[in-house]
Amino acid sequence: MFKKVSLLLALLVVASMVLTACQPAAPAEQPAAEQPAAEEPEMKFKVCQVTDTGGIDDKSFNATAWKGAEDAVAELGVEAKYLESQEVADYEKNLNAFIEEKCDLIITVGFLLGDATKASAEANPDFEYTIVDVSYDPVIPNVVGQVFQTDEAAFLAGYLAAATTQTGKVGTFGGLPIPPVTIFMDGFARGVMYYNEVKGTNVEVLGWDINDPEGGLFTMSFDDQTKGKEFGIQLMDEGADIIMPVAGPVGLGTAAAITERGSGYIIGVDADWVLTNPDYAPIILTSVLKKMDVTTFNVIKDAMEGNFTGGITAGTIENGGVDLAPFHELDGMVSDELKAELEDVRAKLIDGTITLSDAFKVQ
Amino acid sequence: MTQDNENKHNFNKLNHVAEEVLADSTKKKSIWQTMLIPALAILTGLILGAVIIISTSEEVYTGFQQSFGAGLSASWSAVANSYSSLFKGAFGDPAYIIESLRSGDALEIRRALNPFLESLVVATPYIFAGLAVALGFRAGLFNIGVEGQLFMGAIAATYVGYSIKGLPGFIHMPLALLAGAAGGAIWGFVPGWLKAKTGGHEVINTIMMNWIAFRLTEWLLTGPMTRPNAGRIPVSPIIEKSAEIPQFFKAPIRFHLGFFIALAVAYLIYWLLFKTTWGFNLRTVGANPRAAKYAGMNIARNTIMAMTISGALAGLAGANQVLAINRSMAIGLSSGYGFDSIALALLGNSHPFGVILGALFFGVLRNGATKMMVTTAIPIDIISILQALILMFVAAPAIIRAIYRIRKPKAGDEAVVFAGSWGGNK
Numbered sequence: 001m002f003k004k005v006s007l008l009l010a011l012l013v014v015a016s017m018v019l020t021a022c023q024p025a026a027p028a029e030q031p032a033a034e035q036p037a038a039e040e041p042e043m044k045f046k047v048c049q050v051t052d053t054g055g056i057d058d059k060s061f062n063a064t065a066w067k068g069a070e071d072a073v074a075e076l077g078v079e080a081k082y083l084e085s086q087e088v089a090d091y092e093k094n095l096n097a098f099i100e101e102k103c104d105l106i107i108t109v110g111f112l113l114g115d116a117t118k119a120s121a122e123a124n125p126d127f128e129y130t131i132v133d134v135s136y137d138p139v140i141p142n143v144v145g146q147v148f149q150t151d152e153a154a155f156l157a158g159y160l161a162a163a164t165t166q167t168g169k170v171g172t173f174g175g176l177p178i179p180p181v182t183i184f185m186d187g188f189a190r191g192v193m194y195y196n197e198v199k200g201t202n203v204e205v206l207g208w209d210i211n212d213p214e215g216g217l218f219t220m221s222f223d224d225q226t227k228g229k230e231f232g233i234q235l236m237d238e239g240a241d242i243i244m245p246v247a248g249p250v251g252l253g254t255a256a257a258i259t260e261r262g263s264g265y266i267i268g269v270d271a272d273w274v275l276t277n278p279d280y281a282p283i284i285l286t287s288v289l290k291k292m293d294v295t296t297f298n299v300i301k302d303a304m305e306g307n308f309t310g311g312i313t314a315g316t317i318e319n320g321g322v323d324l325a326p327f328h329e330l331d332g333m334v335s336d337e338l339k340a341e342l343e344d345v346r347a348k349l350i351d352g353t354i355t356l357s358d359a360f361k362v363q
Numbered sequence: 364m365t366q367d368n369e370n371k372h373n374f375n376k377l378n379h380v381a382e383e384v385l386a387d388s389t390k391k392k393s394i395w396q397t398m399l400i401p402a403l404a405i406l407t408g409l410i411l412g413a414v415i416i417i418s419t420s421e422e423v424y425t426g427f428q429q430s431f432g433a434g435l436s437a438s439w440s441a442v443a444n445s446y447s448s449l450f451k452g453a454f455g456d457p458a459y460i461i462e463s464l465r466s467g468d469a470l471e472i473r474r475a476l477n478p479f480l481e482s483l484v485v486a487t488p489y490i491f492a493g494l495a496v497a498l499g500f501r502a503g504l505f506n507i508g509v510e511g512q513l514f515m516g517a518i519a520a521t522y523v524g525y526s527i528k529g530l531p532g533f534i535h536m537p538l539a540l541l542a543g544a545a546g547g548a549i550w551g552f553v554p555g556w557l558k559a560k561t562g563g564h565e566v567i568n569t570i571m572m573n574w575i576a577f578r579l580t581e582w583l584l585t586g587p588m589t590r591p592n593a594g595r596i597p598v599s600p601i602i603e604k605s606a607e608i609p610q611f612f613k614a615p616i617r618f619h620l621g622f623f624i625a626l627a628v629a630y631l632i633y634w635l636l637f638k639t640t641w642g643f644n645l646r647t648v649g650a651n652p653r654a655a656k657y658a659g660m661n662i663a664r665n666t667i668m669a670m671t672i673s674g675a676l677a678g679l680a681g682a683n684q685v686l687a688i689n690r691s692m693a694i695g696l697s698s699g700y701g702f703d704s705i706a707l708a709l710l711g712n713s714h715p716f717g718v719i720l721g722a723l724f725f726g727v728l729r730n731g732a733t734k735m736m737v738t739t740a741i742p743i744d745i746i747s748i749l750q751a752l753i754l755m756f757v758a759a760p761a762i763i764r765a766i767y768r769i770r771k772p773k774a775g776d777e778a779v780v781f782a783g784s785w786g787g788n789k
Contacts, residue, residue: 053695083736086698089688096615097733100474111596112693123614
C-alpha cells in the first residue's frame with residue numbers, strides 16, 4: 001500500500017516536471033531588472049561552427065577557427081555559436097541543427113568533416129558554408145574551402161634555420177606522409193636550399209629531400225610524444241641543432257628532448273608555440289603560422305558584406321594567412337641584418353621571384 | 364566439510380538457483396515495481412542537473428548580484444529554457460510541427476518531425492551495444508570490450524560494404540551486417556575462449572582487446588583501407604549504395620531500417636535468454652557457476668558462446684552506424700557506446716526490453732542535448748553529467764530508497780545479475 005502511494009507521488013512529480021519543462025519560460029518570469037537596452041534587433045548575422053571530434057578546445061584547428069569567429073563577434077558584431085561533435089554520426093546531425101537554426105554561415109573544420117559538409121551543402125544550396133583545410137574539386141558553389149600555402153612560411157623558417165644553425169645541419173619530421181604535413185617540410189627544405197644558394201654555404205636538411213618525397217621521416221602518429229622524443233634524439237645525434245616537427249603535440253616530445261640535451265632549438269607549427277607552450281619558450285626559435293582564424297574571419301566578413309563566392313580561399317604569405325611567428329625571447333639571436341634578409345625573401349615570395357614546388361600549389 | 368556434506372550443500376544451492384532463475388522468467392513482476400527505481404533515479408538526476416545548470420549559468424550570477432528575486436527568476440528561466448529545449452530537441456516543438464503541417468511544405472514538415480525520429484536514430488546503436496553488455500551480465504560476464512568489438516564490426520562491415528560490387532541490395536546489405544556481427548563476434552570470442560580455457564579474466568582481456576581494435580582500425584584506415592586519392596587521410600572509401608541500410612525519408616530525417624532490426628534482435632535475445640534451454644543454462648551459469656557445474660552444465664561452452672554472441676551484438680552496433688548513417692568508416696566512429704552501454708544495461712536491469720527503454724532514454728538525452736546547446740549554449744558535457752548522475756542512482760538503489768523512503772524489496776526481487784564476474788567463482 002505504502003509503495004503504491006509513493007509510486008503515485010513519484011509519477012505526479014515526474015509528470016509535473018515534464019509539463020513544466022515543456023513550457024517555455026513564462027514572460028512574467030523574465031527578470032524585471034533587465035536593462036531595456038538589452039533589446040537588440042534579432043537580425044544579427046549568425047555564424048555557426050561544427051567542430052570535429054577534437055572539440056572546440058583542441059588547441060589546434062577547431063580552436064583556431066573558433067578564434068576567427070570570436071574575433072568576428074568582437075569586431076563585426078556577429079553572433080557565433082558552435083556545436084561539438086562527439087563522433088562521426090554527429091557531423092550530419094549538427095549540420096542539420098544549424099540548418100534548422102537558419103545560420104547565415106556554417107563553418108566546419110578539417111578533413112573528417114569533408115564528406116558531411118559536401119552532402120549538407122549540396123542538399124541545402126541556399127546556405128553558405130566554409131570549411132577549414134579542405135578544398136573540393138570541382139568546387140561547390142556554396143562552399144569556400146580554406147587552404148594554406150604553408151610552404152611559403154616554412155620557406156622563411158628554413159632560411160632562418162639555415163642562417164642560425166651552428167652545426168650546419170637542421171632537421172624536420174612529419175606525422176603522416178599527407179600533403180597538409182609534407183607541405184611544411186618541403187617549404188622548409190627549400191628555404192634552406194635557397195640560403196645555401198645565396199650564401200654559398202652547405203647546410204644540410206635531415207628528414208626531407210625535395211627530390212625524394214617518399215624518403216621523408218615520419219612518426220606515423222599525431223599523439224605519441226615518446227616518438228617525438230625519440231625522433232628528436234635521433235636527429236640531434238646525427239648533428240641537427242634546429243628541428244621542425246610537423247606532427248601536432250608529438251613535437252612537444254622533441255622539445256623535451258632538446259631541453260634535456262641543453263642545446264638546440266625547435267620551430268613550432270600551426271600556432272605560435274611560445275603562446276601555446278610557454279614552458280618551452282627558451283628553445284622555440286619561431287613558429288610557422290597557419291592562421292585559420294584570419295582566413296575564417298575574412299570569409300565571415302565577405303559573407304556578411306554579401307561578397308560570398310564559393311570556391312577556394314588560400315592563406316598565403318601575401319594576405320597574412322600564413323606567416324612566421326615573432327622570435328619572442330630569442331629575438332637577440334636574430335640579427336637585424338638577418339631580419340632584413342627575411343623581409344627581402346618575403347618580398348620575393350610575394351612578387352614571385354622565388355617560386356616553390358608546383359606539387360604543393362593550393363590554388 | 365566432508366564430501367557428502369559438500370555435495371548436499373551444493374545440491375541445495377543448485378535447487379535454490381534453479382528456482383530463482385526459473386522464477387525470473389516466469390514470475391510476472393509488477394512492471395511498476397521494476398520501473399520505480401529507474402524512474403526515480405531519472406527524476407533525481409534531472410533535479411541535480413538543474414542545480415548544475417543554475418550554478419554554471421552566468422545570467423544567474425548577474426541576477427543575484429542585482430537582487431535575490433532577479434537571481435531566482437534567472438535560475439528558473441535558465442532551467443526552464445534548458446529543459447524545454449532539451450524536450451524540443453528530443454521530441455520536436457509542437458508549435459513548429461503544427462505550423463509546418465499547416466504550411467504543407469514537405470521540407471518544413473520533415474524538419475519539424477525530425478527531432479523525435481532522430482532520437483530513435485541515436486538510440487539504435489545503444490540498443491545493440493546495451494544488448495551486448497546485458498547478455499554478458501546474464502551469463503555472469505562483464506564485457507568491457509564492447510567498444511572494441513563495435514570497431515571491429517564497423518570495419519568488417521565497411522570492408523564488405525565497399526569492396527564487393529554489383530550485388531543487389533537485399534543480399535549486399537544483410538551480408539555487410541553479418542560481416543559486422545562476425546567481426547565483433549571474433550573480438551568477443553577471443554576473451555571468452557581465454558576465460559574458458561585459461562581462466563584469464565574477461566574484464567582485463569576485453570579491455571586489452573579494445574586497444575588492439577582501436578590501433579588496428581587506425582592502421583587499416585591509414586593503410587590498406589584508406590580512401591584512394593584522398594591524401595591518405597584516415598577515412599575509408601564510401602560504401603556501395605547496395606550495402607546501405609535504407610533510410611525511410613529524405614533529408615534531414617535519417618530514420619532508418621536499423622532501428623527495427625535492433626528491435627527484432629532485442630526480441631530474439633529475449634527469446635534466447637528466457638524461452639530456450641540454452642538461455643536457461645546461460646542464466647544459471649551466470650547466477651551461480653558452481654551450482655551450474657554441479658548440475659552438469661558446460662561452463663566453458665556457455666562462457667565462449669555468451670562472449671561470442673555479445674561480441675556479435677556489439678559488432679552490429681558498429682555496422683549499423685556505418686551502413687545506415689556514416690556510409691564510410693573514419694576515426695571518431697563512436698562517442699563511447701561501448702562504455703555508455705554498460706551503464707545502460709544496468710539501467711535496463713539486463714533485460715532486453717529494459718535495454719530498449721534505456722537506449723531510448725539515452726537517445727532522447729543525447730539528441731535533445733544538441734538543441735539545448737544551440738539555444739542555450741549549455742555545453743553537451745552537462746548531458747554527460749546528467750547521464751552519470753542518473754546511472755549512479757540506478758546503480759545505487761539504496762540511495763534512491765533512502766531519499767524517497769521506499770521499503771526494501773524482498774530478497775531476490777532485485778537480483779544483482781553480474782556480481783559473479785568478480786572473483787570467487789571459478
